[in-house]
Amino acid sequence: MDYFELYGLPRSADLDVKALEQRFRELSLELHPDRLVGADAHARRVAAEKTASLNEGVKVLKDPVRRAFYLLKLKGVDLESEQAAARLQMPMDFLEEIMERREALESVKAKRDLASAQAMAEEIRAARDAQLSQAKAALGKDDVPAATQALGRLRYYARFLDEVDAFEEELLA
């Protein structure tokens, strides 16, 4: 059973997050091991496993980026596995652009310049969102190669943003 089925929601890149959260609460109330007052260990273990997939499911579906990757995975391309990602052919000019940006980020990090890092993140976030829209459109049309290309690029942007986040935390700590 995939997460869309688990939550009884249509398999789509656009999703009503409010409805998802409502459903999450209802299902948690039904399936959580804490509701099994006095039940045996086996019943509790099963309940814990179901709750774990509810928790994982809501995390994946709530976030538009994760949701898009998940939909693509359901269509047979798992970009989260390193092997599949490695087989992905990215255009040379794109990779060069990413390389340059990362080098720029490294030098900003070395200077502990948070403002510049955040400005760069702002640009990258816009680029990521553009790829996400393309991916969603492609997924809607069942165009797997186009969705793969868009999310393939998005991966690089997401990793860049993770790095800025980590840098921010490093400075705070």
Place this chain on the structure above:
Amino acid sequence: MKGYLQIHDPLKPKGQVVGIDLGTTNSLVAAVVNGKPQCVPVDVGNALLLPSVVHYHQNGGVIVGRPAVEQLAAHPTDVIKSVKRFMGKSLGDVETKKLGAYQFVPGSNGIVRFQVAGGQPVTPIEVSGEILRQLKRRAESHFATKVEQAVITVPAYFDDAQRQATKDAGRLAGLEVLRLLNEPTAAALAYGLDKGAQGLYAVYDLGGGTFDISILELVDGVFQVKSVGGDSALGGDDFDRAIVQKVLDARGLANPTPSQIATLLQAARAAKERLTDLDSTTLDFEGAPFPVTRADFEAWIEPLLKKTGVSVKRALKDAGVTPADVKGVVLVGGSTRVPAVRRYVAELFGQEALHDIDPDQVVALGAAVQADLLTNEARKDEVLLLDVIPLSLGLETMGGIAEKVITRNSSIPTAQAQIFTTFQDGQTAMDIHVVQGERELVKDCRSLAQFRLTGIPPMAAGMGRVQVTFRVDADGILSVSAKELSSGVEQQITVKPTHGLTDEEIEQMLLDSIDHADDDIRNRLLIEQQVEARRMLMDAAKQLAENGDLLSVDERRALEASLSSLETLMKTTEDHDALKAAIHETDTLARPFVEKIMNRAIAKAAVGHKLEDFEGHAADRLP
């Protein structure tokens, strides 16, 4: 007429379930009675707070709470306080280097142990177990029934090893730990249910040594933790240190002695507490007064408050909310009594914080509510609590990089699998190193467990695929398993965190404690009476010296004879009842004397002392 005897109670309750706040400084136990949570008296004088202090006596006995505190000065290495700081720690940890009074010895699995009088070295888990056992015992006598199940609270920021250690301490004390509950979540539960409210809450928990912030949402009977954050080394103790630093600077004391620091810390703490109600106060150091205004104090602690602000902002960001979304802010921990803290929190959230439940009790009360929810058939539909893990969990990958498998603030229980491939031809084993923390490099994260998966069939590089599964249960405790997929050969290993006790060790400790339970109890009763006798002898000596003139020669002689026979008995007898009787006898004899002393004191006090003087002195004496 079958079942005449059975109709009474088909669902006979399994004793009383309780909630326990196992604190760094004090511990409490609470239970829901007639639908209301209440704390149980646990220490001398029916105090609700049990100092988390354990004395290991040379005759093998153990005492907990205020009587143990009184032994601190005389037996600094045998009296363990703040044991919570050592939970889940190894000998190499910073914490064991920071506080110097104890004698540490290494235990199995790298676990830290205290060398104490009266027997084997003890682990922090055993010390905490003694505190829990005392709470259990007091709750049992209070409710006149068995107490075998408990919800125990932990700081939200506790890592996996610290949680496991707390759970093990519960087992050692003979408690089934129904749940490890995050302290801020417990506090929110105490408030949330009390008010029957819906909406977003923030819990600001500033204790003696730690700071926690949690953002929670209560909707349709589901209490969901959205994010947690904090600083495990920031608390009211740092406020005291800020004052001490100012005194040292003012006196030009660059290299104070440990005893000067200890004296100053105590004076600073008392001054801080007085400044909650007063605009200015004076602390005395080596005979010279040092005035402190509330404004001074507030300026000194401002940088510390700002640090909590950083954590609060991050937690709000993680939860995807703004301060305006927050409907109520709950204050927890003794340090939130400081007016500047309350003002700062009000500024951060743009609203006054709630503090109508005693910040010392609120965590225990919330734990009692959760214990009731988890066991009471009639209440199980009331509310469901969904908590998160505070710190990301990951694995070491090539180059010492930590790869996150489960990110922080993921709802628990949760399970997550990640697949790794072999990187060498013919590789038959894979090292798996589990870490916890947000930093990018493994060396900056907390190492939780390390193991080697063997028996991978030889294959070309990249062909062997190992699936590593992380499971976090509702207590926030992790188990990791690994299996080799591609060959169809399955191998599975589940690890327990390093720096913990093995199941076998716990079993053995449990067996030992049952074997010695009888001796333990007798020992404890004796020690309690010895403490009482010693206290009486000391008091009497002091009063005879100061107020001896109030007695006639005969009265004095009778009292001294009684005291001397009490002293002899205290040193020789092993019969606690006999000692108790002797204490009572001396006490009766001394009563007229005590009354005379009190009359004199009252007469003295009536002459020209302001009330403030007494308040100030009373505050100085607070533990």
